[in-house]
Amino acid sequence: MENPAKPTVMAKQAEIAPPAPELPEETYQSAVDSALRLTDGLYPEDSGNPDRGLVRMALTYALAQAKLIRPIVADAVELKKWAVPYGGPEDNPYLQIDKVGSELAEKMLHMPQFVKLPLNGVYMEERGWLTAPQNPPAGGEGGPQWNGRDAAPGDKPDGNFLIIDPVDASKSLVVGRKMPVTGIVILDQSGNLKTGSIVSHVDRRLLFYDGKEARYYDFDDAGNTVTARSTNRHGGCPELEDVKFATHARRIESHPDLVLWQKGRHELERIGGFAVLEILDGNIHTCVDPRGQPAQDELFSAGIAEAAGLEVSDTEGKPIDYGLILTELRRGVQHRIPYAISCNRDVHLQTLNSLMAIVPAANQTSK
Incomplete structure (x- = not known):
């Protein structure tokens, strides 16, 4: 007698809970507005950083994503809803919680503060490469309108590339290991890091690189303030x-x-x-x-x-x-x-x- 087929991750997880509803537009906007206030306090217009726009994007995204994701991770009932698969490979599907960061990034890229950023490509783990038309949109706003799926830049002109992993380790949430982080980097065509963030969604840690130095932060539960955090890495070499x-x-x-x-x-x-x-x-x-x-x-x-x-x-x-x-x-x-x-x-x-x-x-x- 043949062994029955092993259930896929998606099939097993689909029985856990109904999927969470889409977040309202105002929830995304509120998270971005709050994150922008923090970012602009740390990097005002007169900060002297020639890549301030890119820095502003990376830090604002990390802080806004933390504001959206941390309440979900902290609530066991909510987390079950957001751990439901919605697409991707059968044996390693994307979860509803992955979708939040992708939606946030796309919304930010169309906001007036970020629509004209000098980006030649945008990549998100769950959605692949987003594409931008050659011509600016009608209405005089200027700047690319990011859209499309899985269209790698290939031979397009070199420039800056935005790479996002909205929720790294989201699958660990399903089995009870809460170690999800969001990672975002902006690189030039040679792979040199211009700016980037790692933010943890189970505590208050944020590691940020502004193109000149790395800064380690704590942020409060509401995501309204950040304070410097000391590192405590090991010195010496144990057996x-x-x-x-x-x-x-x-x-x-x-x-x-x-x-x-x-x-x-x-x-x-x-x-x-x-x-x-x-x-x-x-x-x-x-x-x-x-x-x-x-x-x-x-x-x-x-x-x-x-x-x-x-x-x-x-x-x-x-x-x-x-x-x-x-x-x-x-x-x-x-x-x-x-x-x-x-x-x-x-x-x-x-x-x-x-x-x-x-x-x-x-x-x-x-x-």
Whole structure:
């Protein structure tokens, strides 16, 4: 007798709860207005930053998204509604909560404050590349009207590219692990980071790069104020047995003989933006992905981590080629680079060495 087909993620989750209703237009507008007030207080018109418009977009989006998402994550009943799949791959569908950030970005790109930003491409994980017509819209407003789906820029002129992961780790919400973050970066055509944010939706942490320096913030529950937050990343280099690392359990399963897995301490079942914040706070030493992440995840997590002064490289110790990742993404290709992010140089070198070393099968022990 044949085994019955395994239910897909979408089929299983569709039984959890009815989908959440669409957020009203005024809810989005209120979140943006509040975020703009904060952003303009930190970066007024006379701030002297030549890329202030791009900085304004990245920070405003992060703060507005936090204002929209955090109340959902904090309410177990609401979260069930927003964890319902609505499309995408059957085995890895997009959830209703992913949709909020995409809707927010599209609405912002059509607002007067942002419609004329010098952007040549906009990419969102759930929607792919958005396209803009060559001619400005009627009515004298000027600027592109972003629309369309999955049309990679390809050979369009070089310029600035906006990359957004509206809710990284949204699938973890379904199984009760609350580690979702939003990542947004703006890069030039060579992959150089101009500005970007990582914002956590389970606490008050916001890491922001304004093109000159990285700033670490706390924001209040209402999202109306931000204050400087101190980093507490580890100094020195502990013995490998005391190194706290982050990675997905499935990475350990697919690479079971690596020394780091056998000797280090697996403290966090997460990679990407949330792990970057945990490194800054001293909760872990290093984050490792021996497979590499999707382009949008790697661009915001590794790129902003590097801007914040953390040690970042591929798993062979070479610099990450963000330009290559972006170029391939512009062609519609997801180029994954295995990488490691660490609190300092000594820990990073030790981590890389432990990834290159293999534990003989006879010496492996279960942890």
